[in-house]
Amino acid sequence: MTEPTSYLRRTADAYDALALPYAALARDDLEAPSLDRTFLQAFADQVRAAGGGPVAELGCGPGPVTAHLHGLGLDAFGIDLSPVMIGLAREAYPDLRFEIGSMDALELADGEAAGIVSWYSVIHVPPRELPPYFDEFRRVLAPGGLLLLAFFESEGEPVTVFDHRVTEAWRWPVDELARLAAGAxxxxxxxxxxxxxxxxxxxxxxxLMRAAAG
Known part of the structure; x- marks a missing residue:
């Protein structure tokens, strides 16, 4: 992997610097009925139907999605690169678990998680670096575990970099992202x-993806 720490450090620093205004943004997709919230509900239903277990939100930011998943009855916890974001999440949701960490090297045991949510977080990974992330997600998910990805879609274009309000990010064709996950x-x-x-x-x-059964 080429210079794995450079873009990770850049992403963490950018979110540290903008953590307070970012946390203040409205989360309309969670606070009112929406397709986004419906898809989170579908994920939660699938995890419970498979027997439940720990669910990691990777790139959790200030914690609203983790808290929403907890409200849906999941044993949810959050992980984020940004220490400032994790501090805000712990302050806002003191009863939930939040940890500093990187999606590409999770401090979780093999098969520990029943589900993973990446809610607009893989968008910050350079496209050539992304495949090993799916390998890591597969490692920590139990057989049959669920992965939910939310991202900005490229609308008929190839993978496209764009001016995200915090730091460099990419829009993905849905078929291409599904193909990469299938490869893992x-x-x-x-x-x-x-x-x-x-x-x-x-x-x-x-x-919404399911890890291979064995």
């Missing part, structure tokens, strides 16, 4: 694309 042993359960709402620039993509 995931099978697609379902997908959802939605058009931008007022104030949003890009189409949103969601993929």
């Amino acid at each position: 042993g995931f099978t697609e359960v379902g997908r959802m694309l939605r058009e931008p709402r007022e104030g949003e620039r890009y189409r949103r993509g969601h993929l």
